[in-house]
Amino acid sequence: MIVRSRQVMLPSGPQPAAVRVHDGVIAAVLAYDAPSTVDVDLGDVALLPGLVDTHVHVNEPGRTEWEGFATATRAAAAGGVTTIVDMPLNSLPPTTSVAALQEKKAAATGQCHVDVGFWGGAVPGNAPDLVPLHEAGVFGFKSFLIDSGVPEFPPLDPAGLRAAMSTVDALFIVHAEDPSAVSDPGPTRRFADFEASRPGAGEARAVAAVIDAARATGARAHILHLSAAAALPLIAAARADGVRITAETCPHYLTLSADEVPDGATEFKCCPPIRDDANRDALWAGLADGTVHCVVSDHSPCTPDLKRPETGDFGAAWGGIASVQLGLPVMWSEARRRGFGLDDVVRWMAAHPAALAGLRGKGRIEVGADADLTAFAPDEEFLVEPAALHHRHPVTPYAGKRLHGVVRHVWLRGVPVDGTTPRGRFLTHE
Structure with missing residues (x-):
């Protein structure tokens, strides 16, 4: 089969090309007019590598009423994502032992519409489990420095994080907020009260603690869902000093503003919080200069009642945004407005997340890579309608927004993803 487009997002940049697929991998990248007997001609619709989302909370088993592998991976595919890496919480049990990993894989078997890998968790008391978990294939270990x-899934303190990093040679991904800087916002319908309860200075302080641990141990560390631009100079300076540290951010931090959140609109609550316009601009600058490495969803759904819609109480509502299906058009809509190209979005959402997890066969269109492909119409527009979302509970802060970019087709290893027949495989670290 050949898939051709006048806008193929290659590592060298966008260009007209024909991508030949054989046995599930990319066999050749040819001229746009190369002959073929089995042909998909996309014309001006762009051909992207399937996106790689390394930050997804599937929540199955144990909290499958929040989400699940069938619904999460169907939503991912509908959004052009062909690989996810599942977080070790909020499933029950959390993925903090080999037995728990096997239980999660058993729950996921036969349900996945895209390829799925797994993070392990580093929590107090499970140091003996870290090496066996890594040998069992998890991509690294998630820790919290806050509840x-x-x-x-209790947090580690900085000393505990340093001890965990010394236990196993693996990537450590960290939710970095300093608990001493966080306060209880109390019952409130005002988003400003919630944001003030989790200040950017506390996020920066925790990022500094992660940097110190990585510097002391030589471990690879990665800052999850960075929302506070105040941490960017710390990350840049540490990397210049040889510390192995990277950072990600999320579409909601790059496209939403604290100043625009209505009272009681708890669908906007996430932790750390969305911040103001100036902070958002600084995060975009961090993406542009490479301080922020990649953009992932932090898809963190829950049952609608946990968002407290009846009261609009930001203090009591669950903190999480479900957006795995919408990340690509959300990001592209804002990126194009700011003068970035579709190839920039592909780098942030496909190539760099794949590199972070060590997935050499994912996130790029080149010979030898998996034929995970997304046909994306960048100039088409659509209105976000919750009823069209595939994750289990269609709660979203993007409802009613008009976005650029429509996912037309998705292929997983050269086979169309139809949302009916699960063909996803389990992935392990290479």
């Missing part, structure tokens, strides 16, 4: 929101 996670669920009791079965």
Whole structure:
């Protein structure tokens, strides 16, 4: 089969090309008019590598009423994402032992519409489990420096993080907020009260603690869902000093503003919080200069009642935004407005997340890579209608927004993803 487009997003940049697929991998990248007997001609519709989302909370088993592998991966595919890496919480049990990993894989078997990998968790008391978990294939270990929101996944303090990093040669991904800087906003319908309760200075302080741990141990560390631009100079300076540190941010931090959140609109609540316009601009600058490495969803759904819609109480509502299906058009709509190209978005959402996880066969269109492909019409527009979303509960802060970019087709290893027949495979670290 050949898939051709006048806008193929290659590592060298966009250009007309024909991508030949054989046995699930990209066999050749040819001239646009190369002959073929089995042909998909996209014309001006862009051909992207399937996106790689390394920050997805599937929540199955144990909290499958929040989400699940069938619904999460169907939503991912509808959004042009062909690979996800599942977080070790909020499933029950959390992925903090090999037995828990096997239980999660058993729950996911036969349900996945895209390829799925797994993060392990580093929590107090599970140091003996870290090496076996890594040998069992998890991509690295997630830790919190603050309460996670669920009791079965307690946080590490900075000393505990340093000890965990010394236990296993693996990537450590960290939710970095300093608990001493966080306060209880109390019952409130005002988003400003919630944002003030989790200040950017506390995020920066925790990022500094992660940098110190990585510097002391030589470990690879990655800052999850960075929302506070105040941490950007710390990350840049540490990297210049040889510390192995990277950072990600999320579409909601890059496209939404604290100043625009209506009272009681708890669908906007996430932790750390969305911040103001100046902070958002600084995050975009951090993406442009490479301080922020990649953009991932932090898809973190829950049942609608946990968002407290009846009261609009930001203090009591669950903090999480479900957006795995919308990340690509959300990002592209804002990126094009700011003068970035579709190839920039592909780099942030496909190539760099794949590199972070060490997935050499994912996130790029080149010979030898998996034929995970997304046909994307960048100039088409659509209105976000919750009823069209595939994740289990269609709660979203993007409802009613008009976005640029429509996912037309998705292929997983050269086979169309139809949302009916699950063909996803489990991935392990290479």
